[in-house]
Amino acid sequence: xxxxxxxxxxxxxxxxxxxxxxxxxxxxxxxxxxxxxxxxxxxxxxxxxxxxxxxxxxxxxxxxxxxxxxxxxxxxxxxxxxxxxxxxxxxxxxxxxxxxxxxxxxxxxxxxxx
Amino acid sequence: xxxxxxxxxxxxxxxxxxxxxxxxxxxxxxxxxxxxxxxxxxxxxxxxxxxxxxxxxxxxxxxxxxxxxxxxxxxxxxxxxxxxxxxxxxxxxxxxxxxxxxxxxxxxx
Numbered sequence: 001x002x003x004x005x006x007x008x009x010x011x012x013x014x015x016x017x018x019x020x021x022x023x024x025x026x027x028x029x030x031x032x033x034x035x036x037x038x039x040x041x042x043x044x045x046x047x048x049x050x051x052x053x054x055x056x057x058x059x060x061x062x063x064x065x066x067x068x069x070x071x072x073x074x075x076x077x078x079x080x081x082x083x084x085x086x087x088x089x090x091x092x093x094x095x096x097x098x099x100x101x102x103x104x105x106x107x108x109x110x111x112x113x114x
Numbered sequence: 115x116x117x118x119x120x121x122x123x124x125x126x127x128x129x130x131x132x133x134x135x136x137x138x139x140x141x142x143x144x145x146x147x148x149x150x151x152x153x154x155x156x157x158x159x160x161x162x163x164x165x166x167x168x169x170x171x172x173x174x175x176x177x178x179x180x181x182x183x184x185x186x187x188x189x190x191x192x193x194x195x196x197x198x199x200x201x202x203x204x205x206x207x208x209x210x211x212x213x214x215x216x217x218x219x220x221x222x223x
Contacts, residue, residue: 004156042118042213043201090156101147101205105156
């Protein structure tokens with residue numbers, strides 16, 4: 001079974017602090033994604049990557065950056081958190097040179113910014 | 115713009131059948147997906163439709179009509195463990211998934 005592991009399940013930070021969310025997948029998937037999930041809204045894509053060292057902006061990249069130095073690892077960085085970044089962050093991966101749509105998700109990281 | 119609509123919440127009885135609808139307007143179409151998400155857990159893949167018609171997988175079936183921009187997920191013989199949110203998503207012409215807000219399904223004994 002594919003396993004996608006996110007480093008932190010729950011985090012509480014103060015406004016302006018830096019947050020580093022790490023995601024690791026163990027099935028050699030090419031594609032990795034970071035989403036945020038908020039009540040009443042669909043999953044919103046922050047950044048994605050189809051290859052090592054490659055990154056593409058999603059629909060809501062402002063306030064976020066990412067890093068993919070190794071194929072299995074995709075990190076989301078919030079340099080200076082704000083309260084509107086309080087959310088559930090979901091990492092996902094998929095096989096293939098393009099997004100096939102069948103995603104494998106991590107358990108999520110719930111971030112609260114005070 | 116791109117849009118996916120599905121009901122916010124539905125209630126059904128254990129043992130019954132429920133149909134969750136999804137309508138979409140997207141830039142291109144490369145398939146429609148249903149995911150299940152239990153409270154506090156990650157979404158998991160349920161089904162995929164790219165051609166018109168019904169795909170059956172055990173107690174779950176998914177239907178697609180591309181001309182109508184419409185899909186439904188049919189759950190039969192409902193069990194309490196089916197209480198979850200069901201997410202509809204469309205893969206657009208750029209191979210990006212466009213997500214609906216999800217339908218919270220409540221199963222009552």
